[in-house]
Each structure stands twice: as structure tokens, then as C-alpha cells.
Amino acid sequence: MSLIVQKFGGTSVANTGRLQNVADIVTSTYKAGNQVVVVVSAQGDTTDDFIAKAAELNDRPSKREMDVLLSAGEQISMALLAMAIQKLGFPVISLTGWQAGIETDINYSEARIRKVTAERIRSELDRNRIVIVAGFQGINKQDDITTLGRGGSDTTAVAIAASLGADLCQIYTDVDGVYTADPRLVPDARKLEAITYDEMLELATLGAQVLHNRSVEMAKKYNVDLEVVSSFTRNPGTKVKEGSDMEKMNVSGVARDNNCARVAIINLPDEPGVAFKVFSLLAKHKVNIDIILQSVGQKGRKSITFTIPEDKAEEVGKILNANKEGLDFEDVSINTTVAKVSIVGAGMASNPGVAAMMFEALASAGINIRMISTSEIKISVLINEADSEKAVRAIHQKFFNM
Amino acid sequence: MSLIVQKFGGTSVANTGRLQNVADIVTSTYKAGNQVVVVVSAQGDTTDDFIAKAAELNDRPSKREMDVLLSAGEQISMALLAMAIQKLGFPVISLTGWQAGIETDINYSEARIRKVTAERIRSELDRNRIVIVAGFQGINKQDDITTLGRGGSDTTAVAIAASLGADLCQIYTDVDGVYTADPRLVPDARKLEAITYDEMLELATLGAQVLHNRSVEMAKKYNVDLEVVSSFTRNPGTKVKEGSDMEKMNVSGVARDNNCARVAIINLPDEPGVAFKVFSLLAKHKVNIDIILQSVGQKGRKSITFTIPEDKAEEVGKILNANKEGLDFEDVSINTTVAKVSIVGAGMASNPGVAAMMFEALASAGINIRMISTSEIKISVLINEADSEKAVRAIHQKFFNM
Structure with a gap:
């Protein structure tokens, strides 16, 4: 029983x-x-x-x-x-x-x-x-x-x-499980039999919309075996659990997140503590920050670029402009026509060729990369929203239909 | 405050x-x-x-x-x-x-x-x-x-x-209060400024449908001052409370209850404990009994007639017939085309003329009385349902528009 x-x-x-x-x-x-x-x-x-x-x-x-x-x-x-x-x-x-x-x-x-x-x-x-x-x-x-x-x-x-x-x-x-990509975008996407908590977490966060990351985090913490399964078909679903047999896996899925905006704060003072000031201000307003990029600006100043959920864009613009004096920056620019496309897989960190393959797929499809972020088990790129479907298909083709 | x-x-x-x-x-x-x-x-x-x-x-x-x-x-x-x-x-x-x-x-x-x-x-x-x-x-x-x-x-x-x-x-x-009769039946019915718990209880039980008797019983028990008032007009309502100044009141209202059926159990044995057997059986099935009349029947037997809520009529018929042998009666007859019309008033018991006036009003209207029941503060008659509106109007006319 x-x-x-x-x-x-x-x-x-x-x-x-x-x-x-x-x-x-x-x-x-x-x-x-x-x-x-x-x-x-x-x-x-x-x-x-x-x-x-x-x-x-x-x-x-x-x-x-x-x-x-x-x-x-x-x-x-x-x-x-x-x-x-x-x-x-x-x-x-x-x-x-x-x-x-x-x-x-x-x-x-x-x-x-x-x-x-x-x-x-x-x-x-x-x-x-x-x-x-x-x-x-x-x-x-x-x-x-x-x-x-x-x-x-x-x-x-x-x-x-x-x-x-x-x-x-x-x-x-x-849906009847977790797929290597959204089946609506990629018709030959394959259903995964199993996936690790961490992979599922990255996919949830990245907009795969199958499971919310809160539930996956909790499942991981308490080691609860999950299964994603359809209530309409009676097919076997996808198991989400810890498993050493999954180490051999490489890329397990491609995800897209269109609910994404890029914020650039132009010409902040180039002094210690500036990034802290910006991000603690946003944390106070419960804004989740994703990819962050810091670059050298003009006249001994620097710029900070980061991504946020698109539905927070207006609020963040207001918060930053209300603090323009305190933060001492020149301008804020917000772009909501961007999307994040990511590949997720447990063995990724130990396989340096994976990033190169992803960039190659995007280059072949003529898609420009605006920001890059990597972790142990994922690589994300920020691209124009209009290119996102094409990008998912190109990357999926590269990794799963060779 | x-x-x-x-x-x-x-x-x-x-x-x-x-x-x-x-x-x-x-x-x-x-x-x-x-x-x-x-x-x-x-x-x-x-x-x-x-x-x-x-x-x-x-x-x-x-x-x-x-x-x-x-x-x-x-x-x-x-x-x-x-x-x-x-x-x-x-x-x-x-x-x-x-x-x-x-x-x-x-x-x-x-x-x-x-x-x-x-x-x-x-x-x-x-x-x-x-x-x-x-x-x-x-x-x-x-x-x-x-x-x-x-x-x-x-x-x-x-x-x-x-x-x-x-x-x-x-x-x-x-509705904006308690009236001397249902205003839909009696257009010149008058709104009462105040009424006692007992009067309200009789009116509630008798189908005035303004307040449920459970709430009035509880109000009486804990001496809670009630007011019935409309949420649509902003007129003063009717107070329901204990009050010695109300003793002078005589008839406070006329009520009608069409949800009524008359049950007659014909030719039961004329021995002690028969009524107890019948009513304990019905109590076990949670049937509320109202007016009860016992009469001598044929061959040293007796009949018992009583009223019940009309929606219980079918169930009661089944219960009694299922126990025909144990109760040893000849027949059951159930009539659902009856109605109960009642007058309610605190000072009624000490004023014997009230019952006579009520019966006179019904006689003048040519309405036949089938059963009568009286208490300290009410007189009820069972009549044909078809006569019930006419009865309410005739009685109201007699007591309130002299």
C-alpha cells in the first residue's frame, strides 16, 4: 500500500x-x-x-x-x-x-x-x-x-x-508531462520520462509553466517524488526526483520566457556600493532581478543592465526615477520587447561544448544575443522577443534532432 | 453608544x-x-x-x-x-x-x-x-x-x-415590519409598531413568514430586543419584545398557512396508549404535529385526526400504512387541500368574545370550519384551502376595520 x-x-x-x-x-x-x-x-x-x-x-x-x-x-x-x-x-x-x-x-x-x-x-x-x-x-x-x-x-x-x-x-x-520544449512551438518536442529537481526548477523559473518553482523547491527540500501527468489522457507523465542515473543527461530542455524586460541604468557613479544600493532598493519593492550585466560608461561612470519580469517594468521605472537623485544616474531605459531563451541540463557545467552549440544554433538562425547568463545547469540568452520562437526551434533542432 | x-x-x-x-x-x-x-x-x-x-x-x-x-x-x-x-x-x-x-x-x-x-x-x-x-x-x-x-x-x-x-x-x-395580515391578501392591513415574543412566535409558526420561530424562541429565551425592518425603505419597522404596555392589545394579527394537510386515522382501538403510539412513531420521523382531534368511531373504536405540514403528507401516509398492522387501524385519509387561518393576540384568553367574533366572521362569509384549536394567545381554524384568502379578509375586516 x-x-x-x-x-x-x-x-x-x-x-x-x-x-x-x-x-x-x-x-x-x-x-x-x-x-x-x-x-x-x-x-x-x-x-x-x-x-x-x-x-x-x-x-x-x-x-x-x-x-x-x-x-x-x-x-x-x-x-x-x-x-x-x-x-x-x-x-x-x-x-x-x-x-x-x-x-x-x-x-x-x-x-x-x-x-x-x-x-x-x-x-x-x-x-x-x-x-x-x-x-x-x-x-x-x-x-x-x-x-x-x-x-x-x-x-x-x-x-x-x-x-x-x-x-x-x-x-x-x-499537459501530460515535461517536454524538451513547448510542444506548441516545437512540434517534435519529446516528453521526458524523468528530470531532476534542479532541472525542473530552472525550467519552471524559465517559463515552462508546467510546475511552479515554489512547489519544486519544496519537493526538493523534503525529497518528495513528483510526477507531472495529464488528467485528460491516461499516459505516463514525467517524474521529477533526485537521481544519480540522470548524470549522463546533457541538455534536457529548451525554455522560453517572454515575460521579460531589460532595464539599463545609464552612467551611475563608479564607486563601491552602487550595485548594492540599486538592488536593495528593488528588493524592498519585491522585484525579482534576473540576468545582471555591468559595463563601463562615460566620464568615469558605469552602467548596470538587468532583466525583470515584464509586468514589473512600469513600477521599476517609477521607483528608479523617484530615486534618480539619490542613485545619481543619468538615465533609465526599459525595453519590454525582449525574451529569454534557455537550455537546461544536469551535466551541462562539465561539458563546455554545450554553450558553443547553443550560440552556433542562434548564429545560424541569424539571431542576435543581447545578454548571456550561465549557471551549473543552464545557459540563458536574452534576445529580441520577435526572434524567440525561431530561437527555441533552432536550439531544439540542434540538441535533439541531430 | x-x-x-x-x-x-x-x-x-x-x-x-x-x-x-x-x-x-x-x-x-x-x-x-x-x-x-x-x-x-x-x-x-x-x-x-x-x-x-x-x-x-x-x-x-x-x-x-x-x-x-x-x-x-x-x-x-x-x-x-x-x-x-x-x-x-x-x-x-x-x-x-x-x-x-x-x-x-x-x-x-x-x-x-x-x-x-x-x-x-x-x-x-x-x-x-x-x-x-x-x-x-x-x-x-x-x-x-x-x-x-x-x-x-x-x-x-x-x-x-x-x-x-x-x-x-x-x-x-x-418587508418593512409585521402586519395585522399579509398585505398581499389584505390591502388595508396595518403595520404593528410592536408585538410580544409569544405573538410573534404564533405568527411565525402560523405562516406569517416574517421571522422564523427558532430565532424568536431564542430571542424570547435570552430577552433580545428584535426589530423587523426593510432594507429597501427606511421606514421604522416592528419591534418584537416583552412589554407590559402590550397587555391591552387584543388581536394583533391574522395569519394563514396553506402548507397544511389533514390526516385522519380511522377506527383505531379505543384503548390507553394508542395516541402515544401514533405520535411517538411520527416524532421518530421528525414530523411536526399541529391541531389534534380525537373522536369516537364505530364498533368501540376511535379515530384520530391531526394536521401536519403539507410537504410531509406523502411520507406520513407511507409511515402509517407501513405500521397498519401494529397500530391496528382501518384506514388513513389524507387531505392536502386545507389551510389554517389563525388570529393571534396577547390578551385573547381573558376575552371570551374573541373566538365568537372570529367564528361569526367566517359564518358570514359562508366558510365551513373543519377543526378548531386554541391557546393562550391564538385561535386557529382549519378550513378548505380555496376559502383561505376570503377567510383572512373577513376576519381582518371584523377585527381591524370595525
């Missing part, structure tokens, strides 16, 4: 037919002799509907009340799924975030899980019940409802799997 | 405009220097929508999961109302049933409140916040969500008012 956590996203539970499909998947797993904990998101458009209703009443609703509202979404879907499973004749119980002991910090709308006190889940499993838990939500020390922000339901599933010592955490989604 | 509990039903919070109207009422009360606790129902059709969704998945969903589902409705409306109040610039916080300490017994879908542990409400009031509480829902000793069944939100409001020792509990609804 194994203990399996299965997470189903909003599209997987969007309507009656899909809930019945999920009930089939869950009860098949249970019938096979496993203990099953199911984590569900809100149904399809529920969250958007709630946000629209709220917007009619208040253009700036408090985050606390927004969390009260949004968390009703998973409460609805978990009760409906429980009813669908009851209809099939299986014992089941649904639990909200607070009932399931999902304890978070105090940050409404983007809370982080501090602890899962899983006694209730455990006692329901001991009574041979399928346990459904509301994803995306928890409770803070003030007994207030919190939500976990983007990727929240995946994170709930991994946290519960870690807390229970589950044998496997399956993330059901609308 | 007074502490006021205000309860708003589903129609009062049905959409954005109505939520804004409720926000106006609440904040006006707060601005006038009062502490305010608001109890809300689910928005308009939410509950029906949830029930329809559930029915698509399961024709007999468990009551526990149904309560999980339905309780999301008040969570949605309370968060939206909080946002509307925040928009007006007032401090406010919303609390679910479990957050507000509404502790109930274990009976899903028709739980009764055992206790309100109001520390959280009190501490939020101490912080000068308007406190919104989800009506209709609570938590049982297993930490499961329960709902209170019909009249649940009114009951939540009264329970909170009792627990906090509130100065007033206002029930906002779509």
Missing part, C-alpha cells in the same frame, strides 16, 4: 463531466490499494468571477477580504468532488485549509506555508477515507484565512506529501 | 447595488456612534445554484459535504460586503461561522447553535471595527462545518446578540 497525493488544477475540475473524470482517477488509485489525498483548485473561472465581483465594489479591496472570498472557490470544488466520489460508492471527506492544518505566515494573498499539522488528514486516512483538501489556502496565527498566491495548489500538494511522507505526489494538469 | 446586530437576508445582498445599499445602512449605524455586528446570508440565488450543481453529480450527496458547499455562499457575501464597506472608508472585518465561534451540535444541514464563543467578535469590536459574520453556519465539535437549516441566519443574529448582550437585533428583510 502506497500513500499518494494527487493534485488537480482548475481546468481539471471545471465542470460536472471533468469532476466525474477526476473522481474516476482518484477512485481507481484508491481501488488499487493506495491511500489517497486529493488537493483541488477552484473550478475553472471561479477565481476570475470572484475578482470581477470584488472589482465592482472596490478597486482596492483589502487582501484579507480578498483571501476570504477567493478561498470559497476551493471549498466549492472540494465539496462537489466529494459528492462525485460518494456517487461512485467510496468513503471520502473534504477538508478546508484550516481543517487540514495548513498553517501559513501572515501575508494575505501570497502566504507561505509554515507547517502542515496533518493529524486530521491522518486520522481520516486511518478510517480508510479518501481525503480531499482545498489547495491554495491556509490559516495564519490569527485564525484568518490566507491564500498562497501563484502556484499555491501545487505547493499545498507538495507540503502535504512532505508532511505525510507520501510515496508520490502527482500533479495532474492539462 | 449602543451595540446593534443587523441581519441581512439573501435578497438584501443579491447584487452589487444592494450590497452598496447594505453598506450604507451599516455605516450609517456605525457613524451614529454604535458598535455594529452584521450577519449576512448567501447572495440571492447562490444556494439554489449550489444545490443544482450538486444534483448534477449526486442525487443524494452527504449532508456534511452539502454543508461544506452551501457555507461557501455566506463566505462570498460577507467578503463582498466587507469590500463595499471598506470602499466607504470604514474599518471592517468579516468572520466565518467558525471564526466567530458559532458552535453547533453535530446535525449537518439542520444544526442547532449550542454556544457562541464571541471573544474574536468582541476583540474586533474593541478595535472599533464593524464585524461581519457569516449567517446560517457554524462548527461542530469535530471541527466540521455545519449549516443551521431554515431560518438559520436569523438565528445566528439572535444568538450573537444574546451572547454579546446587544441592545438591539435588527432583522432586515424585504
Whole structure:
């Protein structure tokens, strides 16, 4: 008997037919002799509907009340799924975030899980019940409802799997695994049987959009075996786990991120502590910085260029201009028509030829590289957004279709 | 400074405009220097929508999961109302049933409140916040969500008012008070300024449909001053309270109840304990019995006739026929085309002329009386359903338009 956590996203539970499909998947797993904990998101458009209703009443609703509202979404879907499973004749119980002991910090709308006190889940499993838990939500020390922000339901599933010592955490989604590239861009992209946490982390961060990096980070930390699998097909998915047999792998995937902007701060003073000032200012505003490049400017000054998420571009422009005097720079230029394309693979650092192959693929396709960033397991380049699809195809062709 | 509990039903919070109207009422009360606790129902059709969704998945969903589902409705409306109040610039916080300490017994879908542990409400009031509480829902000793069944939100409001020792509990609804008869039947019905708990109880039980009797019983028990008031007009409503100045009142209202069926059990044995057997059997099936009449039948046997809610008629027929042998009766006849018309008034018992006046009014209108029941403060007659409107008008004319 194994203990399996299965997470189903909003599209997987969007309507009656899909809930019945999920009930089939869950009860098949249970019938096979496993203990099953199911984590569900809100149904399809529920969250958007709630946000629209709220917007009619208040253009700036408090985050606390927004969390009260949004968390009703998973409460609805978990009760409906429980009813669908009851209809099939299986014992089941649904639990909200607070009932399931999902304890978070105090940050409404983007809370982080501090602890899962899983006694209730455990006692329901001991009574041979399928346990459904509301994803995306928890409770803070003030007994207030919190939500976990983007990727929240995946994170709930991994946290519960870690807390229970589950044998496997399956993330059901609308794709059937992790591919060597986005199959919509690269039709002959191949599904990976397995991938390491670190590779998955790089791919998640780089915009592969299969798993949110928060959940992968947590899975890595607590060594939870993940599987990305489709709730629509019944094909085997992609396993995400630590594994020495994966060392031989080279490039495991190509990813593209169009939600990217390049910020250049021109002619800062060339003195110690200047970069620190810039980036601590942005950190205070919770802006994630990615690739950083520092170059010598004119008249004994220097320029700093870096990338940020595109949706932060306007805010960052305002923050920097508001601090122009303190930072003592000449100008800021922001370019949102850039994209980041990356290759990810575990064995990459020990194989210097990989970077050369990537640059060669881009050169052959006539694509200009504007910035480069490398790590142990990835190489990223910043290019014009218009070139990004072509770049993914060219690189994929180079590494996977030789 | 007074502490006021205000309860708003589903129609009062049905959409954005109505939520804004409720926000106006609440904040006006707060601005006038009062502490305010608001109890809300689910928005308009939410509950029906949830029930329809559930029915698509399961024709007999468990009551526990149904309560999980339905309780999301008040969570949605309370968060939206909080946002509307925040928009007006007032401090406010919303609390679910479990957050507000509404502790109930274990009976899903028709739980009764055992206790309100109001520390959280009190501490939020101490912080000068308007406190919104989800009506209709609570938590049982297993930490499961329960709902209170019909009249649940009114009951939540009264329970909170009792627990906090509130100065007033206002029930906002779509009528602006308690009338001497249903204004839709009797156009010149008059609004009552005040009414006693007992009178209100009789009127509620008798189908006046303004307040549910559970909430009035609780208000009487804990001496909570109630006011029935409209959320659409700003007219003064009707106060419900104990009051010696009300002794002089005679008939305070005429009520009609068409949800009524007459059950006759023909030729039972004429021995001690027979009535007990019949009514304990029905009590076991949670059937409320109203007027009871026992008469001598044929061959040393007797018949028992009583009224029940019309929607229980089919079930009662089945229960009795299934026990025909044990109870040893000849036949059961059930008539659902009857109605109960009643007059209610505090001083009635000490004024024997009242019953005579009522019967005279019915006789003049040519209406046949089939059963009669009297109490300290009411006289009810069972008549043909087709005559019920005419009966209400005739009686109202007799007592109020002399």
C-alpha cells in the first residue's frame, strides 16, 4: 500500500463531466490499494468571477477580504468532488485549509506555508477515507484565512506529501508531462520520462509553466517524488526526483520566457556600493532581478543592465526615477520587447561544448544575443522577443534532432 | 453608544447595488456612534445554484459535504460586503461561522447553535471595527462545518446578540415590519409598531413568514430586543419584545398557512396508549404535529385526526400504512387541500368574545370550519384551502376595520 497525493488544477475540475473524470482517477488509485489525498483548485473561472465581483465594489479591496472570498472557490470544488466520489460508492471527506492544518505566515494573498499539522488528514486516512483538501489556502496565527498566491495548489500538494511522507505526489494538469520544449512551438518536442529537481526548477523559473518553482523547491527540500501527468489522457507523465542515473543527461530542455524586460541604468557613479544600493532598493519593492550585466560608461561612470519580469517594468521605472537623485544616474531605459531563451541540463557545467552549440544554433538562425547568463545547469540568452520562437526551434533542432 | 446586530437576508445582498445599499445602512449605524455586528446570508440565488450543481453529480450527496458547499455562499457575501464597506472608508472585518465561534451540535444541514464563543467578535469590536459574520453556519465539535437549516441566519443574529448582550437585533428583510395580515391578501392591513415574543412566535409558526420561530424562541429565551425592518425603505419597522404596555392589545394579527394537510386515522382501538403510539412513531420521523382531534368511531373504536405540514403528507401516509398492522387501524385519509387561518393576540384568553367574533366572521362569509384549536394567545381554524384568502379578509375586516 502506497500513500499518494494527487493534485488537480482548475481546468481539471471545471465542470460536472471533468469532476466525474477526476473522481474516476482518484477512485481507481484508491481501488488499487493506495491511500489517497486529493488537493483541488477552484473550478475553472471561479477565481476570475470572484475578482470581477470584488472589482465592482472596490478597486482596492483589502487582501484579507480578498483571501476570504477567493478561498470559497476551493471549498466549492472540494465539496462537489466529494459528492462525485460518494456517487461512485467510496468513503471520502473534504477538508478546508484550516481543517487540514495548513498553517501559513501572515501575508494575505501570497502566504507561505509554515507547517502542515496533518493529524486530521491522518486520522481520516486511518478510517480508510479518501481525503480531499482545498489547495491554495491556509490559516495564519490569527485564525484568518490566507491564500498562497501563484502556484499555491501545487505547493499545498507538495507540503502535504512532505508532511505525510507520501510515496508520490502527482500533479495532474492539462499537459501530460515535461517536454524538451513547448510542444506548441516545437512540434517534435519529446516528453521526458524523468528530470531532476534542479532541472525542473530552472525550467519552471524559465517559463515552462508546467510546475511552479515554489512547489519544486519544496519537493526538493523534503525529497518528495513528483510526477507531472495529464488528467485528460491516461499516459505516463514525467517524474521529477533526485537521481544519480540522470548524470549522463546533457541538455534536457529548451525554455522560453517572454515575460521579460531589460532595464539599463545609464552612467551611475563608479564607486563601491552602487550595485548594492540599486538592488536593495528593488528588493524592498519585491522585484525579482534576473540576468545582471555591468559595463563601463562615460566620464568615469558605469552602467548596470538587468532583466525583470515584464509586468514589473512600469513600477521599476517609477521607483528608479523617484530615486534618480539619490542613485545619481543619468538615465533609465526599459525595453519590454525582449525574451529569454534557455537550455537546461544536469551535466551541462562539465561539458563546455554545450554553450558553443547553443550560440552556433542562434548564429545560424541569424539571431542576435543581447545578454548571456550561465549557471551549473543552464545557459540563458536574452534576445529580441520577435526572434524567440525561431530561437527555441533552432536550439531544439540542434540538441535533439541531430 | 449602543451595540446593534443587523441581519441581512439573501435578497438584501443579491447584487452589487444592494450590497452598496447594505453598506450604507451599516455605516450609517456605525457613524451614529454604535458598535455594529452584521450577519449576512448567501447572495440571492447562490444556494439554489449550489444545490443544482450538486444534483448534477449526486442525487443524494452527504449532508456534511452539502454543508461544506452551501457555507461557501455566506463566505462570498460577507467578503463582498466587507469590500463595499471598506470602499466607504470604514474599518471592517468579516468572520466565518467558525471564526466567530458559532458552535453547533453535530446535525449537518439542520444544526442547532449550542454556544457562541464571541471573544474574536468582541476583540474586533474593541478595535472599533464593524464585524461581519457569516449567517446560517457554524462548527461542530469535530471541527466540521455545519449549516443551521431554515431560518438559520436569523438565528445566528439572535444568538450573537444574546451572547454579546446587544441592545438591539435588527432583522432586515424585504418587508418593512409585521402586519395585522399579509398585505398581499389584505390591502388595508396595518403595520404593528410592536408585538410580544409569544405573538410573534404564533405568527411565525402560523405562516406569517416574517421571522422564523427558532430565532424568536431564542430571542424570547435570552430577552433580545428584535426589530423587523426593510432594507429597501427606511421606514421604522416592528419591534418584537416583552412589554407590559402590550397587555391591552387584543388581536394583533391574522395569519394563514396553506402548507397544511389533514390526516385522519380511522377506527383505531379505543384503548390507553394508542395516541402515544401514533405520535411517538411520527416524532421518530421528525414530523411536526399541529391541531389534534380525537373522536369516537364505530364498533368501540376511535379515530384520530391531526394536521401536519403539507410537504410531509406523502411520507406520513407511507409511515402509517407501513405500521397498519401494529397500530391496528382501518384506514388513513389524507387531505392536502386545507389551510389554517389563525388570529393571534396577547390578551385573547381573558376575552371570551374573541373566538365568537372570529367564528361569526367566517359564518358570514359562508366558510365551513373543519377543526378548531386554541391557546393562550391564538385561535386557529382549519378550513378548505380555496376559502383561505376570503377567510383572512373577513376576519381582518371584523377585527381591524370595525
